[in-house]
Amino acid sequence: MFTSHNAAAAGALRHNQAMGQGQEFDVIRRLMHTWGDLATDIGDDAAVLPSRTDGLRVVSTDACVEHVHFRSAWISPDEVGHRAAAAALSDLAAMGAVAEFVLVAFVVPDAWQPRLEAVAQGIGRVVRAAGARIVGGNLSRGDTFGITLTVIGCAARPVSRAGATPGDLVVVTGQLGGPGQALAAWMQGQAPREWARTRFAQPWPRLAQGQRLAAHGVTAMLDLSDGLAADLGHLAAASGVRVVMDSAALPCGPDCAVGEALGSGEEYELVATVPPAAWPALKAAWDAEQLGPLHVIGRIEGKAPGEPPVMVTSGTDATGFDHFARPVVEMRPGKGEL
Known part of the structure; x- marks a missing residue:
C-alpha cells in the first residue's frame, strides 16, 4: 500500500514518508522517482484529502486489464499507462469536474516488472496534463497485468446523464471511429492506420471541454466508452427520452464510415445535451477558447411507449456494444468489456 496524508489538509506541504527495506518498497521508490513531484505525501495507510466548500466531490474508479482492454503486442507500456489514466479521468470530464487526485493500484506479473516504470511514465504524463496529483495506490503480484485508477475531482455543478429534456440539441466533441477501426485491424492481424492507432493508444480526457x-x-453528459449509439442509449434511458440522430452530421474520422463512428468504443470524447437557447453562447465561448471540434448531431424528443431509445436517420441502424453480451476473448471496445 502506498497512500498519502495530504499536506493541504494539514496546512503545510510534507515530504513523502521514508519507507523500509523490501522488494515491494523498492518498486514503490522506483514509481516515486518516475512520478517526481506528481506524487506527494506518500507513505501512510490512507490518503487525507482537504475539504471543499466550493463544489461537490466527484469520484470514479476504472480498471485496465491485459487481454481485456489491450494486448501488449498492440501498444507500448507507456501507452498502456497513458490509456488507463485517460480512461479514468474521462469519467470526471463527463461530470464537468476538475481533476484533483488519483490513486493507482497495480497487479504486476513477473514479466511486467521491467515495464512498470514505462507504464508509470504514461500515467504521469496524463495526470500532469490534467492538473491532478497522485496521492496513493497499491501493489500486488498476480497472473494478469492490470491497473485500477481511482480519480477524485470537484464540480460546482456535476452533470449527470439523466437530465436531457425534449427540444435539447445533442452535441459531441472530436472525431469518431478511430479506436474501433484500430481494434478491427489488430483483430484481423493487420496494422491500423496511424490516426486510428493513436486514437486507441493515446486518448486524452476532455476535462476542459467538460467544464465548459x-x-x-448542458442538461446531460457522458463520455463515449461503449460507442456513440450505445452511450446515447444509456443517456436516453436515464433521462426517459428518445435521441434522434442525423448520420450525415456525425464527425467521422479520416476514412471512417458512419457505422464505425456509431459503434467505436473507448473514444473518450463527450456527448451532451444543450438547451437551444444556450447553444449560441456555448459555441462562441468554445471557439474563443479553441477547445476543438464540437458538432450538433441530433435532438432530444419525448419517448412514446415501444419506441427505440435511439433513432438514426438516413437509414443507419442504431447499434452499439454491450459489455456483458460477448465473451472475453472477443475483445470489443468499451471500458469494461467482458
Missing part, C-alpha cells in the same frame, strides 16, 4: 459544457448549462 457544464458551465453553459
